[in-house]
Amino acid sequence: MIFTLAFRNLFHDRVRLTVTLVGILFSIVLVAVQLGLYLGASRMITANIDHADADLWVMPFGAKSFEDGGMLMGSRERHQALATEGVARVTPLVVRFQEWRKPAGGSTRVVVVGTDAEEGAVEPLSLTTGTWEDIKAPDSIAVDSTYLKDLGVDGIGSTAQIGNGRVKVGALTSGIRSFTQSPYVYMPLSRARSLVGAPGSDLATFHLVKVYPDQDIEKVRNNLLSRLEGAEVLTKAEFRQRSLRQWLFRTGAGVALIGGALLGILVGTVIVAQTLYSSTKDHINEFATLRALGSSSGYIHKVILTQAGLSAVIGYLLGMVLALLIVLASQSTPLPIVMTPQLAAGLFTVTVFMCAISAVSAIVKVTKIDPATVFSR
């Protein structure tokens, strides 16, 4: 009967129900979009780190992120790392912001990523057109198809300049967005060195260390730290965190996204609280009757909480449908919104929590019911 009463109370006033559901829907969509953008941005920031086959990253002291690694390191760090017990492989990686000159004039910034994929460094993710062999051809590079227009090129075979070096689009990736909006340009290591002004050198922004499977990564890291001066050694997780902190929190972008999500929760809570309170007020005589019939306070609280729970479930379902449509529409944009099962589950928990908190004012109201009012109607 608790469910029946809650359901009927909720659906009795369709206008109020609509207002409640719109409030929850608005809140869910806002939170989903904000957190989805946050997740999408996080993925973009860490995509290259996540896809590198490395246990440890050696980088110049104070490197801020994948894109902002600082000074190039020489080969001394690489050789010292290779001589460290437990290290199976050390692969150099060049990452630098460079100027991309469009064929029709004008320029834009790109992130040059120089890697030798066969050595286990960062591979261009999701190659949709062409292969790594195509990228190894003279002047060849890989860019993401999303950025072709920004780069002023048409596709495979188009040419442009990075710095003073000529490059030709030899392969295309799909879905590799850059949080900085400077597209990643993948190429072999030697070409990258050449384009960043260190031709024929063995300089690198990072050294990616692969540890033997039977070795303790932390122990190898400590050994590396004792050998390498002026360099930092981070685990994959630590480097991810550092990159995220740099782009999401030092720039304020993440704070704005999380702030927007919190605002969504706040707005939703206020709207649901207001409608639940007014619904409770409208049904106050019925709750007083229940009290006069001998119901416990808990019974009445359950009715109100069930009402809140029903609002949460219906509002969540409607909100998720709209949020998923927005997520789908955003997939071809430079900043796609991400929806994961974990985020969907988290949003449901937030919705239920939001509605439960909203029920507090209504519960306070019924707690003060004087059952004697049943005789004064």
Add this chain to the structure above:
Amino acid sequence: MTKKKTEAPAAPEKNQETVLAATGIVKELGRGAGTVMALKGVDLRLVPGELTLLMGPSGSGKTTLLSILGCIMSPTEGELSIAGTNTAKLSPDELAVLRRDHIGFIFQSYNLFPTLSALENVRIALDVRGQKGYEAARRCEEVLREVGLGQRLRNFPGNLSGGEQQRVAVARAIVSSPLIVLADEPTAALDGENGNAVMELLARIAHEQDRSVLAVTHDPRTLPFADRVVRIEDGLIVGEERRPEGLDAPEITDLTKRRKAHA
């Protein structure tokens, strides 16, 4: 504060156990200079198998007394015992349990849940007692049939006449087989025919189901159904009459007049 004690009610004719005993009930309403003494020392006993009418003019304290007897309001002074339990030191939740276990209520304006059907309105009275499932549903249907609403189980209050709604309220009050049924102006919102039907029902409940029914009323049409009439005026019980054997209605004797005559 002078407290006028009324004469003790006459003992029931049969040797019956008292299910409700109120002694020296005083109730002050409001605070400070605006305090009103609604009840000035009321004694009352209810026994099973009897329909008692509590009659009096508006403002005489009828509803206040009913609220106290139903454990909805606490007395300022005096003692109330329900089914042998003294209510003096019970918390609001314990009083709710006492109401749930021993008292059924019928209200003047029915107080039905407009979003629930007749059957559901009765079921909720069992639901608050933790009685759910098929047995509870069967019991509710049975009681609704007893009050003549077997064909109206799925109807919502908005689709029932006033008399039918009050019969749903009666069914809700008796479905848990309480010892005591308290009714507040049960016929006030009904026409003569429906009013008589409801009073007949209350009398049947008292006599056939051996329950103690107390109905607050100022409706003289209800007199023929009463076994006992208690008159209240200005917060005091001023008269009590019983239906003599063989009479259709109690022989009303105004104790106030009797007292004045003696004086």
